[in-house]
Amino acid sequence: MxxxxxxxxxxxxxxxxxxxxxxxxxxxxxxxxxxxxxxxxxxxxxxxxxxxxxxxxxxxxxxxxxxxxxxxxxxxxxxxxxxxxxxxxxxxxxxxxxxxxxxxxxxxxxxxxxxxxxxxxxxxxxxxxxxxxxxxxxxxxxxxxxxxxxxxxxxxxxxxxxxxxxxxxxxxxxxxxxxxxxxxxxxxxxxxxxxxxxxxxxxxxxxxxxxxxxxxxxxxxxxxxxxxxxxxxxxxxxxxxxxxxxxxxxxxxxxWDRTEYLGIGLGAASLFGGQRFSNTAVMAEYLADSGDPNKIRRNLQTLTLQEEMEEFMFLGLRKTAGVSEAIFEEKFGKNMNEKYGSVIEKYVRTGFLERRDGHVRLTGRGIHVSNTIMADFLEG
Ligand code: SF4
Incomplete structure (x- = not known):
């Protein structure tokens, strides 16, 4: 409803x-x-x-x-x-x-x-x-x-x-x-x-x-x-x-919090209704068909729960506040540590991630290798 x-x-x-x-x-x-x-x-x-x-x-x-x-x-x-x-x-x-x-x-x-x-x-x-x-x-x-x-x-x-x-x-x-x-x-x-x-x-x-x-x-x-x-x-x-x-x-x-967004215009990307897609990057196509947004949308990808969790982690870790364990659980009905505990532990041990106040976040050293760390959550 x-x-x-x-x-x-x-x-x-x-x-x-x-x-x-x-x-x-x-x-x-x-x-x-x-x-x-x-x-x-x-x-x-x-x-x-x-x-x-x-x-x-x-x-x-x-x-x-x-x-x-x-x-x-x-x-x-x-x-x-x-x-x-x-x-x-x-x-x-x-x-x-x-x-x-x-x-x-x-x-x-x-x-x-x-x-x-x-x-x-x-x-x-x-x-x-x-x-x-x-x-x-x-x-x-x-x-x-x-x-x-x-x-x-x-x-x-x-x-x-x-x-x-x-x-x-x-x-x-x-x-x-x-x-x-x-x-x-x-x-x-x-x-x-x-x-x-x-x-x-x-x-x-x-x-x-x-x-x-x-x-x-x-x-x-x-x-x-x-x-x-x-x-x-x-x-x-x-x-x-x-x-x-x-x-x-x-x-x-x-x-970074994965609020839904609509990209309007040439080549603009969206996250909407559980899907990611982007508008055509070809100007002639855009000008001809923009009145019917479904016709100009390309690369439609319906996100699985797994992909949504991955995005939550690697986008959220860009913020210095990090990702909230409670919000993860509220959104996905799963415990963040059950899902990603081993990846988190690995980087906490090496000093690239830290846990504080119910959040997991990159440390100053971790920011320098953030791409590697975030890629690891993709295989979670
Ligand atoms: S050419 Fe690129 S970098 Fe330069 S102003 Fe335009 S969009 Fe920005």
Whole structure:
């Protein structure tokens, strides 16, 4: 029987696959596009939203406009999509609504339009506070242009801002990384994400001879990140994410807690109704069929109980709080230790995992080998 009093939380991701120009390291689904193509895409996204079904029992707790560069198109493209979502779906009054934006694409007018539409969180892609590094990365902006966007965002009333950073860049030193961290933290954003550069096949970086920091230096840069940011009041709450108290990104936490989410737009991934699937990554297919979401969904996978438990473990372990034994039991009707006791014990013995207050979590050392540990839960 459906319980209409207790809506289930739902997260929405909307993919905007356009960028002013491609960065040298980027393998995301994004490309430059003219105004007409952008508008056509915006219409197709709204059609997809109108065609959604089985969403009556849900309440939207977060929306994330990601890309690509969602701040590249006219603001109305995004705000019309948000309006469409609000017509179609029930929203929590406290919903966190984020837009990813790149310095160099923001104006005062755009920022005001976002605020007026109810967007309450901004994620700025800075990557580095060093102009030489920004140039090597192929970014379209300088650090000074970022500062200008930062100022405009504050003026427009944004008080929940994330800044994305990247380390282990070509020719980057530990001191250089620390300077980027300090320059950013001094501004006092609510949230900072810091990922290491991964050179992906098929990107211009993969073709170049790059002078990348060695593994030990990268480890030290990683450890230094939490130390430096702690000086400015940031707590690490996930492998690559740091926030002031109370400012952790609810949308991201939802992914790691396996809250159901619907990905709208080209190539967007979903976890919904016990299934994982992703939309077609072929623009022509998306534009033709978005009005019938079932036609554009690919790679449908119905999760078994076993797979759900595995996901709970390896996604949940990304959080510094770790995974809760009680929640595991409540969700799956099984004891976590009966199911994964031997894997957990193995890593507790080696000092990579620890048990505390009914949670199992990665230790500082464990984070460095997290991929290996998480893979072990897949065979559980
Ligand atoms: S702005 Fe982001 S999505 Fe666009 S090309 Fe650069 S890294 Fe890729």
């Amino acid at each position: 459906k319980n209409h009093n207790m809506p289930k939380p739902l997260e929405i991701y909307v993919h905007i696959p356009f960028c002013a120009k491609k960065c040298a390291y980027c393998d995301f689904l994004s490309a430059p596009a003219g105004r007409k193509q952008q508008e056509e895409y915006g219409q197709a996204v709204r059609k997809e939203i109108r065609g959604l079904s089985d969403t009556e029992d849900f309440e939207v707790v977060s929306v994330f406009f990601g890309g690509g560069t969602p701040s590249l198109p006219e603001a109305s493209l995004l705000t019309d999509i948000l309006d469409e979502l609000k017509i179609k779906l029930k929203f929590s009054p406290e919903a966190e609504i984020t837009i990813e934006a790149n310095p160099g694409t923001l104006t005062k007018e755009k920022l005001s339009a976002y605020r007026n539409a109810g967007i309450n969180r901004l994620s700025l892609g800075l990557q580095s506070a060093d102009n030489r590094e920004l140039q090597i990365l192929g970014r379209i902006h300088t650090f000074e242009e970022f500062l200008e966007s930062w100022r405009l965002a504050l003026e427009a009333g944004f008080d929940n801002i994330n800044v994305d950073l990247m380390f282990a860049l070509p020719d980057q030193t530990e001191a250089g990384w620390e300077q980027t961290l300090r320059r950013t933290a001094k501004l006092g954003p609510a949230h900072i994400s810091a990922y290491s550069l991964i050179v992906e096949e098929g990107t211009p970086f993969a073709e170049r001879e790059l002078n990348l920091p060695d593994e030990d230096t990268e480890y030290r840069m990683y450890d230094r990140t939490a130390e430096v940011l702690a000086e400015y009041g940031y707590e690490q709450y996930e492998i690559s994410n740091y926030a002031r108290p109370g400012a952790a990104c609810r949308h991201n936490l939802g992914y």
